[in-house]
Amino acid sequence: MSRVYNFSAGPSVLPLEVLEKAQKEMLNYNGSGMSVMEMSHRSSLYQDIIDRAEKSLRDIMGIPDNYKVLFLTGGASTQFAMIPMNLMKKGKIDIVHTGAWTKAAIPEARRFGKVNIVASSEDEGFTYIPELDKSKFDPDADYFHITTNNTIAGTRFTELPDTGSVDLVADMSSNILSEVYDVSKFALIFAGAQKNMGPAGVTVVIIREDLIGRADDSVPTMFNFKTFADSGSMYNTPPTYPIYICGMVFDWVKSMGGVEGIYRRNVEKADLLYNFLDESKMFKGTVRKKDRSLMNIPFVTGNPDLDSAFIKGAGARGIVNLKGHRSVGGMRASIYNAMPVEGVKELVSFMKEFETANS
């Protein structure tokens, strides 16, 4: 039984090399006589693993020295509360509402202050990134929140908003490490690991140092960024094994030519699929062209029976997890960093065949 092409939106495909290394080291890491899962997080052996993971991430993202890298838990959903708990001082933020994730983030932030929705694409089911009118930005906001890539809707910001002196906070859960970002343009970047970094259970927060220590005394220790910044993410036991896998994925990105190399491959993969969608008479992309995601590509036939037959037929060939999110319907191909070009070729090839057979 061989491996499938897994188009899951997350958790999702990991580099085969990483899984093979994890498999090899499962019972005995580097001659230690134990699994990484069994290691004390206070051991020099594990300290080396987390230090190298952080260093590798810093290298591939070019993270400036005045930013801390934190390995947390609870996913992006926890950050929707933790960020306002730590960064809301004046009690107001700006946000661009582009899908399910900002829909979840807005009510959490509202527990702590005022949320100004500067633009929204809800009117058309989040199928585009709205134009931004700077006169609607609050120059006095604590921060400005965006989701750089929308996993469900399949859109992405191809240009970052110019927020002036207001700190930019980005949820990069579904496109971190997929294209080059200048970290210095952000105050805080957060991302659940389970798309481009590793297994579910670890959340990466990259935060400019001056934002640490702003939380007041009412904030519990475990929800205060300072706790993790001061302890190298080791105030308590971190998710040691997921961090170990992430470290290997960061090294893999480096081996692929870094984020730049990965980005070129991502463009190649996305082009294969979008070019076909643009010429197909059966399959249609659902997103405004200029805002198309490189990671998540929803498409439909317009006929639910045909969609079902397509998903079933693909599954029979080992092309799996193509069912679209219930809010969009149809299909969605998530082509994260670890999806090989061959996987997308296989998918497009089956789409062509299916279209011919069903026309």
Place this chain on the structure above:
Amino acid sequence: MSRVYNFSAGPSVLPLEVLEKAQKEMLNYNGSGMSVMEMSHRSSLYQDIIDRAEKSLRDIMGIPDNYKVLFLTGGASTQFAMIPMNLMKKGKIDIVHTGAWTKAAIPEARRFGKVNIVASSEDEGFTYIPELDKSKFDPDADYFHITTNNTIAGTRFTELPDTGSVDLVADMSSNILSEVYDVSKFALIFAGAQKNMGPAGVTVVIIREDLIGRADDSVPTMFNFKTFADSGSMYNTPPTYPIYICGMVFDWVKSMGGVEGIYRRNVEKADLLYNFLDESKMFKGTVRKKDRSLMNIPFVTGNPDLDSAFIKGAGARGIVNLKGHRSVGGMRASIYNAMPVEGVKELVSFMKEFETANS
């Protein structure tokens, strides 16, 4: 290079059978063509994994139907805040102060209300479990907090406090599944996985249903037990791989005769070490006899040079992670469920040899 005997206090040794199964399934779980790490948490494949993990835990602990099992993140340290956020209604709790974990829990609970320390063993470095004077209990407290086993001090409650109508909340991080507890005596049990359940990164909360939904609107979604109770721990992506490993550990416990069988083995292992400590002229246990832990056994020679030589000599024989916590000094042998009897025999055998050689 073979496996060592790993006496780490946590993360700690896992059953070899579980690691071998995880290794075997790493690239291809059950013919799915993917790793468990790569699986959508919304797939029926993964739903089956988490359902079976919960069922297995319910079976081995005899968890009554009116309790929910939640798979969370953030460790016991997050529960120190999350529990008062959810359960403090009158704004006061009772706690027995028995070591490092209650020391961390007390200030977190104080952010939300009054904390009544009904007894403490801090006066003698937490080397015993204090006698409880029921007249000091607050019959009107929201709950009564204990740590059933103290990882660092090496003590455990051999008898549960009779709290009358006040709900008992227990931090069982370091002895869950090590002995039989009647779950119905507790309102809430919480435990980080990384000692007796699996890898770090998942926290199990077992909560009586009537306690769910008590949090007020100020509590963020991700810190509200109701969020996880209503969604089968799947409001957002749970730590899928750590939960998978936990499920296999629960099955392993079942295969060992359940918690009763494991308990008998734990007593056998602890007796081997305590009996030797009681007869040794060189090594001494640090804990009052009647309060000795079955899981964490601190011991000292009284001579730091001898302690160091012992730890080094043991390490050379593949008996590792015996260095005591800095607050106690000397040595600590953590003999969690997955430590085989042979590991304790090896340790005691080396202790005897070391004592003879250095007397």
